[in-house]
Amino acid sequence: xxxxxxxxxxxxxxxxxxxxxxxxxxxxxxxxxxxxxxxxxxxxxxxxxxxxxxxxxxxxxxxxxxxxxxxxxxxxxxxxxxxxxxxxxxxxxxxxxxxxxxxxxxxxxxxxxxxxxxxxxxxxxxxxxxxxxxxxxxxxxxxxxxxxxxxxxxxxxxxxxxxxxxxxxxxxxxxxxxxxxxxxxxxxxxxxxxxxxxxxxxxxxxxxxxxxxxxxxxxxxxxxxxxxxxxxxxxxxxxxxxxxxxxxxxxxxxxxxxxxxxxxxxxxxxxxxxxxxxxxxxxxxxxxxxxxxxxxxxxxxxxxxxxxxxxxxxxxxxxxxxxxxxxxxxxxxxxxxxxxxxxxxxxxxxxxxxxxxxxxxxxxxxxxxx
Numbered sequence: 001x002x003x004x005x006x007x008x009x010x011x012x013x014x015x016x017x018x019x020x021x022x023x024x025x026x027x028x029x030x031x032x033x034x035x036x037x038x039x040x041x042x043x044x045x046x047x048x049x050x051x052x053x054x055x056x057x058x059x060x061x062x063x064x065x066x067x068x069x070x071x072x073x074x075x076x077x078x079x080x081x082x083x084x085x086x087x088x089x090x091x092x093x094x095x096x097x098x099x100x101x102x103x104x105x106x107x108x109x110x111x112x113x114x115x116x117x118x119x120x121x122x123x124x125x126x127x128x129x130x131x132x133x134x135x136x137x138x139x140x141x142x143x144x145x146x147x148x149x150x151x152x153x154x155x156x157x158x159x160x161x162x163x164x165x166x167x168x169x170x171x172x173x174x175x176x177x178x179x180x181x182x183x184x185x186x187x188x189x190x191x192x193x194x195x196x197x198x199x200x201x202x203x204x205x206x207x208x209x210x211x212x213x214x215x216x217x218x219x220x221x222x223x224x225x226x227x228x229x230x231x232x233x234x235x236x237x238x239x240x241x242x243x244x245x246x247x248x249x250x251x252x253x254x255x256x257x258x259x260x261x262x263x264x265x266x267x268x269x270x271x272x273x274x275x276x277x278x279x280x281x282x283x284x285x286x287x288x289x290x291x292x293x294x295x296x297x298x299x300x301x302x303x304x305x306x307x308x309x310x311x312x313x314x315x316x317x318x319x320x321x322x323x324x325x326x327x328x329x330x331x332x333x334x335x336x337x338x339x340x341x342x343x344x345x346x347x348x349x350x351x352x353x354x355x356x357x358x359x360x361x362x363x364x365x366x367x368x369x370x
Contacts, residue, residue, distance in 0.1 A: 327356075
Protein backbone atom coordinates (compact mmCIF):
# COMPACT_ATOMS: atom_id res chain seq x y z
CA UNK A 1 0.00 0.00 0.00
CA UNK A 2 2.80 2.33 0.90
CA UNK A 3 4.58 1.63 -2.46
CA UNK A 4 1.46 2.46 -4.42
CA UNK A 5 1.21 5.77 -2.58
CA UNK A 6 4.81 6.71 -3.50
CA UNK A 7 4.29 5.77 -7.16
CA UNK A 8 1.13 7.76 -7.22
CA UNK A 9 3.15 10.80 -6.16
CA UNK A 10 6.24 10.29 -8.35
CA UNK A 11 4.52 9.61 -11.66
CA UNK A 12 2.52 12.88 -11.74
CA UNK A 13 5.64 14.76 -10.78
CA UNK A 14 7.55 13.32 -13.72
CA UNK A 15 4.75 14.29 -16.08
CA UNK A 16 4.80 17.85 -14.74
CA UNK A 17 8.55 18.14 -15.32
CA UNK A 18 8.27 16.80 -18.85
CA UNK A 19 5.51 19.24 -19.58
CA UNK A 20 7.67 22.10 -18.30
CA UNK A 21 10.53 21.06 -20.58
CA UNK A 22 8.22 20.98 -23.56
CA UNK A 23 6.83 24.39 -22.76
CA UNK A 24 10.36 25.85 -22.49
CA UNK A 25 11.28 24.39 -25.84
CA UNK A 26 8.23 25.92 -27.41
CA UNK A 27 8.09 29.38 -25.85
CA UNK A 28 11.71 30.35 -24.99
CA UNK A 29 13.46 31.97 -28.09
CA UNK A 30 16.22 29.92 -29.63
CA UNK A 31 19.77 31.27 -30.21
CA UNK A 32 19.67 32.21 -33.91
CA UNK A 33 23.44 31.94 -34.36
CA UNK A 34 22.96 29.03 -36.68
CA UNK A 35 20.49 31.06 -38.76
CA UNK A 36 22.65 34.30 -39.20
CA UNK A 37 24.88 34.26 -42.27
CA UNK A 38 28.04 36.47 -42.71
CA UNK A 39 30.34 36.45 -45.74
CA UNK A 40 32.88 38.63 -47.58
CA UNK A 41 34.86 37.96 -50.75
CA UNK A 42 38.62 38.27 -51.19
CA UNK A 43 39.65 41.58 -52.79
CA UNK A 44 42.63 43.13 -54.58
CA UNK A 45 43.39 46.81 -53.98
CA UNK A 46 46.02 49.23 -55.30
CA UNK A 47 48.60 50.60 -52.88
CA UNK A 48 47.49 54.02 -51.64
CA UNK A 49 43.85 53.37 -52.48
CA UNK A 50 40.98 53.57 -49.97
CA UNK A 51 37.92 51.39 -50.47
CA UNK A 52 34.68 50.57 -48.66
CA UNK A 53 34.53 47.02 -47.29
CA UNK A 54 31.83 44.92 -48.94
CA UNK A 55 30.22 42.07 -47.00
CA UNK A 56 26.91 40.18 -46.66
CA UNK A 57 25.06 39.67 -43.39
CA UNK A 58 21.64 38.04 -43.24
CA UNK A 59 20.73 40.10 -40.16
CA UNK A 60 20.40 43.70 -41.28
CA UNK A 61 20.28 44.85 -37.66
CA UNK A 62 23.49 43.16 -36.64
CA UNK A 63 26.38 45.30 -35.38
CA UNK A 64 29.34 44.95 -37.78
CA UNK A 65 32.99 45.54 -36.90
CA UNK A 66 36.28 44.94 -38.72
CA UNK A 67 39.82 44.08 -37.68
CA UNK A 68 42.97 44.08 -39.84
CA UNK A 69 45.50 41.35 -39.15
CA UNK A 70 48.32 43.63 -40.38
CA UNK A 71 47.75 47.39 -40.16
CA UNK A 72 51.05 48.11 -41.91
CA UNK A 73 49.49 46.66 -45.04
CA UNK A 74 45.80 47.50 -44.48
CA UNK A 75 44.42 50.03 -42.01
CA UNK A 76 40.71 50.42 -41.28
CA UNK A 77 38.62 53.46 -40.34
CA UNK A 78 34.95 52.70 -39.90
CA UNK A 79 34.01 50.52 -42.86
CA UNK A 80 36.78 51.86 -45.14
CA UNK A 81 40.07 50.07 -45.68
CA UNK A 82 43.25 51.82 -46.90
CA UNK A 83 46.15 50.06 -48.62
CA UNK A 84 49.40 51.26 -47.05
CA UNK A 85 51.93 48.78 -48.34
CA UNK A 86 52.28 46.13 -51.01
CA UNK A 87 51.55 42.67 -49.64
CA UNK A 88 48.62 40.58 -48.43
CA UNK A 89 46.74 40.19 -45.17
CA UNK A 90 43.26 39.30 -43.92
CA UNK A 91 40.41 41.25 -42.41
CA UNK A 92 38.14 39.67 -39.80
CA UNK A 93 34.47 40.66 -39.91
CA UNK A 94 32.33 40.32 -36.80
CA UNK A 95 28.50 40.44 -36.85
CA UNK A 96 26.84 40.74 -33.45
CA UNK A 97 23.12 40.56 -32.75
CA UNK A 98 21.23 40.54 -29.48
CA UNK A 99 21.63 36.82 -29.05
CA UNK A 100 24.53 35.77 -31.23
CA UNK A 101 27.85 36.70 -32.79
CA UNK A 102 29.35 35.22 -35.95
CA UNK A 103 32.74 35.77 -37.61
CA UNK A 104 34.12 35.66 -41.10
CA UNK A 105 37.36 36.72 -42.76
CA UNK A 106 38.57 37.53 -46.23
CA UNK A 107 41.95 38.04 -47.88
CA UNK A 108 43.15 41.43 -49.12
CA UNK A 109 45.96 41.65 -51.67
CA UNK A 110 47.68 45.03 -52.13
CA UNK A 111 49.46 45.51 -55.45
CA UNK A 112 51.62 48.27 -56.94
CA UNK A 113 49.97 51.18 -58.70
CA UNK A 114 51.62 50.80 -62.08
CA UNK A 115 49.91 53.96 -63.34
CA UNK A 116 52.33 56.04 -61.26
CA UNK A 117 56.01 56.62 -62.15
CA UNK A 118 58.51 54.69 -60.08
CA UNK A 119 59.53 57.82 -58.15
CA UNK A 120 58.29 61.30 -57.33
CA UNK A 121 61.01 62.86 -59.52
CA UNK A 122 60.21 64.97 -62.57
CA UNK A 123 61.59 64.00 -65.97
CA UNK A 124 64.38 66.59 -65.57
CA UNK A 125 66.05 68.01 -62.46
CA UNK A 126 68.70 70.71 -61.96
CA UNK A 127 71.22 70.70 -59.12
CA UNK A 128 74.14 73.02 -58.29
CA UNK A 129 77.70 72.17 -57.34
CA UNK A 130 78.01 73.75 -53.88
CA UNK A 131 80.34 72.85 -51.02
CA UNK A 132 79.48 75.41 -48.30
CA UNK A 133 76.73 77.59 -46.80
CA UNK A 134 74.05 75.20 -48.04
CA UNK A 135 71.18 76.91 -46.21
CA UNK A 136 72.01 80.30 -47.75
CA UNK A 137 72.14 78.68 -51.17
CA UNK A 138 68.82 76.92 -50.65
CA UNK A 139 67.21 80.20 -49.56
CA UNK A 140 68.31 81.68 -52.90
CA UNK A 141 66.90 78.72 -54.84
CA UNK A 142 70.17 76.83 -55.44
CA UNK A 143 70.04 73.21 -54.21
CA UNK A 144 72.82 70.63 -54.25
CA UNK A 145 70.65 67.60 -53.47
CA UNK A 146 67.10 66.33 -53.82
CA UNK A 147 65.24 63.59 -51.98
CA UNK A 148 62.68 61.48 -53.83
CA UNK A 149 59.85 59.15 -52.84
CA UNK A 150 59.61 55.61 -54.22
CA UNK A 151 56.06 55.16 -55.46
CA UNK A 152 56.58 51.44 -56.08
CA UNK A 153 59.25 48.76 -56.13
CA UNK A 154 62.50 49.53 -57.96
CA UNK A 155 64.77 46.67 -58.92
CA UNK A 156 67.82 48.73 -59.90
CA UNK A 157 69.11 52.30 -60.38
CA UNK A 158 71.66 53.23 -63.03
CA UNK A 159 73.23 56.60 -62.27
CA UNK A 160 75.70 58.96 -63.98
CA UNK A 161 78.98 60.61 -62.92
CA UNK A 162 77.31 63.98 -62.36
CA UNK A 163 75.52 62.79 -59.21
CA UNK A 164 75.77 60.37 -56.32
CA UNK A 165 72.76 58.49 -54.94
CA UNK A 166 72.50 57.40 -51.31
CA UNK A 167 69.19 55.88 -50.29
CA UNK A 168 66.56 58.23 -51.69
CA UNK A 169 68.86 61.29 -51.93
CA UNK A 170 70.57 62.50 -55.11
CA UNK A 171 73.58 64.84 -54.62
CA UNK A 172 75.49 66.85 -57.23
CA UNK A 173 79.11 65.73 -57.61
CA UNK A 174 80.36 66.98 -61.01
CA UNK A 175 79.39 69.63 -63.55
CA UNK A 176 77.57 68.43 -66.63
CA UNK A 177 74.46 66.52 -67.69
CA UNK A 178 73.52 62.86 -67.51
CA UNK A 179 70.68 60.41 -66.90
CA UNK A 180 69.41 58.29 -64.03
CA UNK A 181 67.44 55.16 -64.96
CA UNK A 182 65.07 53.57 -62.44
CA UNK A 183 64.08 50.03 -63.47
CA UNK A 184 60.71 48.48 -62.64
CA UNK A 185 60.37 44.82 -61.62
CA UNK A 186 60.27 42.28 -64.44
CA UNK A 187 56.84 42.02 -65.96
CA UNK A 188 55.88 45.58 -65.01
CA UNK A 189 55.93 48.52 -67.35
CA UNK A 190 57.15 51.96 -66.44
CA UNK A 191 60.94 52.25 -66.26
CA UNK A 192 61.67 55.88 -65.35
CA UNK A 193 64.43 58.00 -66.94
CA UNK A 194 65.38 61.29 -65.25
CA UNK A 195 67.69 63.82 -66.90
CA UNK A 196 70.10 65.50 -64.49
CA UNK A 197 71.79 68.89 -65.00
CA UNK A 198 74.53 69.94 -62.58
CA UNK A 199 75.40 73.62 -62.88
CA UNK A 200 77.83 76.02 -61.19
CA UNK A 201 76.66 79.07 -59.27
CA UNK A 202 77.91 82.18 -61.05
CA UNK A 203 80.32 84.37 -59.08
CA UNK A 204 79.98 88.12 -59.00
CA UNK A 205 82.09 90.99 -57.70
CA UNK A 206 80.92 93.33 -54.96
CA UNK A 207 82.38 95.97 -52.66
CA UNK A 208 84.74 97.48 -55.26
CA UNK A 209 85.28 101.19 -54.46
CA UNK A 210 84.52 103.72 -57.19
CA UNK A 211 87.30 106.15 -56.22
CA UNK A 212 90.48 106.13 -54.15
CA UNK A 213 92.55 109.15 -53.12
CA UNK A 214 96.20 108.50 -52.27
CA UNK A 215 99.39 110.33 -51.43
CA UNK A 216 102.67 109.69 -53.26
CA UNK A 217 104.37 106.43 -52.13
CA UNK A 218 101.14 105.13 -50.58
CA UNK A 219 100.24 101.47 -51.08
CA UNK A 220 96.57 100.47 -50.92
CA UNK A 221 95.14 96.94 -51.20
CA UNK A 222 92.16 96.75 -53.54
CA UNK A 223 89.05 95.74 -51.62
CA UNK A 224 86.46 93.45 -53.20
CA UNK A 225 84.18 90.54 -52.36
CA UNK A 226 83.21 87.47 -54.33
CA UNK A 227 79.54 86.66 -53.93
CA UNK A 228 77.49 84.68 -53.20
CA UNK A 229 78.94 83.29 -50.00
CA UNK A 230 78.28 79.73 -51.21
CA UNK A 231 80.16 80.18 -54.50
CA UNK A 232 82.18 77.06 -55.17
CA UNK A 233 85.25 77.17 -57.40
CA UNK A 234 88.22 79.40 -58.21
CA UNK A 235 87.19 82.92 -59.16
CA UNK A 236 89.99 84.60 -61.13
CA UNK A 237 90.02 88.36 -60.58
CA UNK A 238 92.13 90.44 -62.99
CA UNK A 239 93.54 93.93 -62.42
CA UNK A 240 94.81 96.45 -64.98
CA UNK A 241 96.07 100.00 -64.46
CA UNK A 242 95.89 103.11 -66.62
CA UNK A 243 97.94 106.26 -65.94
CA UNK A 244 101.53 107.08 -65.04
CA UNK A 245 100.78 108.01 -61.45
CA UNK A 246 100.00 104.44 -60.30
CA UNK A 247 101.02 100.86 -60.88
CA UNK A 248 99.88 97.47 -59.57
CA UNK A 249 101.70 94.99 -57.39
CA UNK A 250 100.16 91.84 -55.84
CA UNK A 251 96.62 93.25 -55.88
CA UNK A 252 97.76 96.56 -54.41
CA UNK A 253 97.84 100.07 -55.90
CA UNK A 254 101.16 101.88 -55.64
CA UNK A 255 101.01 105.67 -55.87
CA UNK A 256 104.10 106.94 -57.72
CA UNK A 257 103.47 110.63 -58.29
CA UNK A 258 100.74 113.26 -58.37
CA UNK A 259 98.12 112.73 -61.03
CA UNK A 260 94.99 110.79 -61.97
CA UNK A 261 94.65 107.22 -63.19
CA UNK A 262 92.34 104.23 -63.00
CA UNK A 263 92.33 100.59 -62.02
CA UNK A 264 90.09 97.99 -63.68
CA UNK A 265 88.91 95.00 -61.65
CA UNK A 266 87.43 92.16 -63.72
CA UNK A 267 85.75 88.82 -63.06
CA UNK A 268 84.41 87.05 -66.13
CA UNK A 269 82.33 89.57 -68.03
CA UNK A 270 82.04 91.91 -65.03
CA UNK A 271 84.38 94.91 -64.88
CA UNK A 272 84.57 97.68 -62.30
CA UNK A 273 86.70 100.80 -62.71
CA UNK A 274 88.29 102.57 -59.76
CA UNK A 275 89.23 106.20 -60.27
CA UNK A 276 92.53 106.95 -58.53
CA UNK A 277 93.82 110.40 -57.53
CA UNK A 278 97.34 110.77 -56.23
CA UNK A 279 97.65 114.13 -54.46
CA UNK A 280 100.17 115.90 -52.32
CA UNK A 281 98.62 116.96 -49.06
CA UNK A 282 99.05 120.66 -48.39
CA UNK A 283 100.36 121.80 -45.04
CA UNK A 284 99.15 125.19 -43.90
CA UNK A 285 99.69 127.82 -41.27
CA UNK A 286 96.55 129.81 -40.53
CA UNK A 287 96.86 133.03 -38.50
CA UNK A 288 94.04 135.27 -37.29
CA UNK A 289 94.58 138.92 -38.32
CA UNK A 290 91.35 140.73 -37.51
CA UNK A 291 87.96 139.94 -35.88
CA UNK A 292 88.29 136.13 -35.93
CA UNK A 293 89.72 133.25 -33.95
CA UNK A 294 91.42 130.12 -35.31
CA UNK A 295 91.31 126.48 -34.17
CA UNK A 296 93.00 124.15 -36.63
CA UNK A 297 91.10 124.60 -39.89
CA UNK A 298 88.08 126.12 -38.11
CA UNK A 299 87.58 129.89 -38.22
CA UNK A 300 85.20 131.63 -35.82
CA UNK A 301 83.72 135.04 -36.63
CA UNK A 302 80.73 137.23 -35.74
CA UNK A 303 77.86 137.38 -38.23
CA UNK A 304 78.62 139.74 -41.15
CA UNK A 305 81.74 141.04 -39.38
CA UNK A 306 84.63 142.15 -41.63
CA UNK A 307 87.44 139.79 -40.69
CA UNK A 308 90.84 138.74 -41.95
CA UNK A 309 93.26 135.82 -41.69
CA UNK A 310 96.72 135.11 -43.10
CA UNK A 311 97.41 131.82 -44.87
CA UNK A 312 100.77 130.18 -45.61
CA UNK A 313 100.89 126.98 -47.69
CA UNK A 314 103.60 124.28 -47.91
CA UNK A 315 104.08 120.88 -49.52
CA UNK A 316 104.74 117.80 -47.38
CA UNK A 317 108.46 118.31 -47.85
CA UNK A 318 108.09 121.94 -46.63
CA UNK A 319 108.37 123.67 -49.99
CA UNK A 320 106.51 126.93 -50.06
CA UNK A 321 103.40 127.09 -52.26
CA UNK A 322 102.85 130.49 -53.78
CA UNK A 323 99.48 131.82 -52.68
CA UNK A 324 98.93 133.21 -56.15
CA UNK A 325 99.13 129.65 -57.61
CA UNK A 326 96.13 128.31 -55.75
CA UNK A 327 92.44 128.65 -56.47
CA UNK A 328 89.90 129.66 -53.83
CA UNK A 329 86.22 128.79 -53.87
CA UNK A 330 83.64 129.42 -51.17
CA UNK A 331 80.19 128.48 -50.04
CA UNK A 332 78.39 130.98 -47.77
CA UNK A 333 81.49 133.18 -47.38
CA UNK A 334 82.51 136.41 -49.15
CA UNK A 335 86.28 136.81 -49.62
CA UNK A 336 88.86 139.17 -51.03
CA UNK A 337 92.45 138.06 -51.56
CA UNK A 338 95.35 140.33 -50.70
CA UNK A 339 98.84 138.74 -50.99
CA UNK A 340 98.72 136.06 -48.23
CA UNK A 341 95.80 137.69 -46.45
CA UNK A 342 92.16 136.81 -46.97
CA UNK A 343 89.48 139.35 -46.04
CA UNK A 344 86.14 137.65 -45.48
CA UNK A 345 82.68 137.89 -43.96
CA UNK A 346 79.79 135.48 -43.50
CA UNK A 347 76.21 135.81 -42.34
CA UNK A 348 75.60 132.16 -41.33
CA UNK A 349 78.91 130.37 -41.75
CA UNK A 350 80.33 128.41 -44.67
CA UNK A 351 83.38 126.82 -46.28
CA UNK A 352 86.54 128.14 -47.92
CA UNK A 353 88.28 125.68 -50.25
CA UNK A 354 91.91 126.07 -51.30
CA UNK A 355 92.94 124.05 -54.36
CA UNK A 356 96.41 123.57 -55.86
CA UNK A 357 96.14 122.60 -59.57
CA UNK A 358 99.80 121.63 -59.55
CA UNK A 359 99.52 119.23 -56.62
CA UNK A 360 95.89 118.23 -57.22
CA UNK A 361 95.36 118.89 -53.52
CA UNK A 362 92.61 120.54 -51.49
CA UNK A 363 92.45 122.20 -48.09
CA UNK A 364 89.11 122.99 -46.46
CA UNK A 365 88.52 125.78 -43.92
CA UNK A 366 85.23 125.93 -42.06
CA UNK A 367 83.80 129.31 -41.07
CA UNK A 368 81.56 129.34 -38.00
CA UNK A 369 79.39 132.30 -37.03
CA UNK A 370 79.15 132.85 -33.31
